[in-house]
Amino acid sequence: MTEAPHIQSIVIAGGGTAGWMAAAALRQGLPSSISITLVESxxxxxxxxxxxxxxxIRLFNAVVGLDEDAFIRATQATFKLGIEFSGWSGPGSRYLHAFGPLGRPLGMTGFHQYWLAARAGGEAGSLWDYSLTAQAAARGRFARTFPAPPGPGLPAGLAHAFHFDAALFAAHLRAVCELRGVVRQEGVIRAVRQDAASGAITALTLEGGRDIVGDFFIDCTGFRSLLLGGALGAAFEDWSHWLPCDRALAVPSGSERPLKPYTMAMAHDAGWQWRIPLQHRTGNGLVYASAFLDDDTAAQRLLANLPGPALADPRPLRFTTGRRREAWRANCVALGLAAGFMEPLESTSIHLIQSGVQRLIDLFPAPGATGHAERAAYNRLTEREYVRIRDFLILHYWANARHGEAFWDARRVLDPPGTLAEKIALFEEGGRVLREEEELFTEPGWVQVFVGQGIEPARASTLAHIITPQQRAGYLADLARITARAVEALPAHEAFIARHCAAPAV
Ligand SMILES: Cc1cc2nc3c(=O)[nH]c(=O)nc-3n(C[C@H](O)[C@H](O)[C@H](O)COP(=O)(O)OP(=O)(O)OC[C@H]3O[C@@H](n4cnc5c(N)ncnc54)[C@H](O)[C@@H]3O)c2cc1C
Structure with a gap:
């Protein structure tokens, strides 16, 4: 298959989060001479x-020029400082995967190594005592920056993301895109036309017979994957033996106050439940494995564990975890659910849209290029990114301590993929965190999940013993004090929103 040598028009199929994020980023990142049309139904x-x-996501918003407060108001968003995992290491267990750094750099090894060494001597508090973000989350506080810098080597503000209403986000992006010249076409795609010789897509035929022609196509048609999976036949790599949850039920409930600045991920006997605080409502959902839980029981379980009255009936979703082996085939790249799916345990799908479109802009074939090298690089980098996120998700399941529940017992005895097995071995042996190239999750992220899920390193790095136990204990005690003081000075999350970015009442 060969590509059109000079791309002058792009057609995006689908107008969900993926379609409109792609339109917004491509419009900013590619020459204005290339036309962009989006078809949705x-x-x-x-x-x-x-x-x-x-x-x-903040980088995405900045690149496409969204004002953060305006975006929050338009999407009923709240701030997110991390994810609280409860029940993953057995009943009553709880830990946070907080964004941002742990502690403060010291010497030649990671902060957590000093913490491991001190803990072995009984001189350390909880790992999360040294995270500004975790402490702010636990106390329901938020501000982008601290009123006074917390101290040398510590961040001046809180690393944060957002919870937002997905439909409002797509609508917000659509308004921005249309102002910038993206053309939206309403209609149901009934056929994908291809060049007989090369296999490249030439047009999308809409219901009624109208053709939307283009040189390059972005498949954002969701789980249907009409272009890449359907017309171009890109094979699907199934990862459900490692991540067997295959269903979800989603239901909104009344808004829970005060608004928490973090996502909740609560383990249950055959999966887990999410709770996402928005300004106008709470998003809830149950992710489960149909081999271990039937749909009716799942619905009852979800409805019995809502923070307020349900605002609708639970909506069922079915999926298979995995990815298209080639995210770019012929003259088509898939983004979003059309490219693959991993459960939202670490909120990575929207990020994969962002990184996919960023990669596409980086590798977009120049006029006259065949696109072969660009496509090969795109597919290789995309595979790596998916595999590393997959491994991080599997770790949450593999390292569970929910003994006596069939679903969880089966997760613990499964061999992790080799890439993850190596990471686990390195952490168990010496608290080392192996990260390669542009891996998404940071060292503090891996450490929090390892420790939170109960993986205990046999020893700390020898580098952490360069300072005396007294120095280590003093350093940690200072840090915990500084962290608590800095967080105490922050406003409540809800008060910050009310002051800067309250959304209209619905
Ligand atoms: C249970 C669940 C929970 C999730 N939670 C999170 C989370 O917390 N964080 C996160 O980052 N991600 C999450 N995700 C993933 C996230 O929802 C998706 O990545 C994101 O919404 C992108 O979806 P999409 O745009 O690819 O697909 P969709 O939203 O399905 O959009 C598909 C588009 O294609 C159009 N289309 C399809 N077929 C045709 C046709 N024949 N003709 C014309 N138009 C067509 C549709 O009209 C629509 O506009 C979750 C996913 C699931 C299933």
């Missing part, structure tokens, strides 16, 4: 459940 609608993000 109101009759089909969007999946509309992607509501929790990670801090990289």
């Amino acid at each position: 109101e009759a089909i609608g969007i999946v509309g459940v992607g509501e929790a993000t990670i801090p990289q």
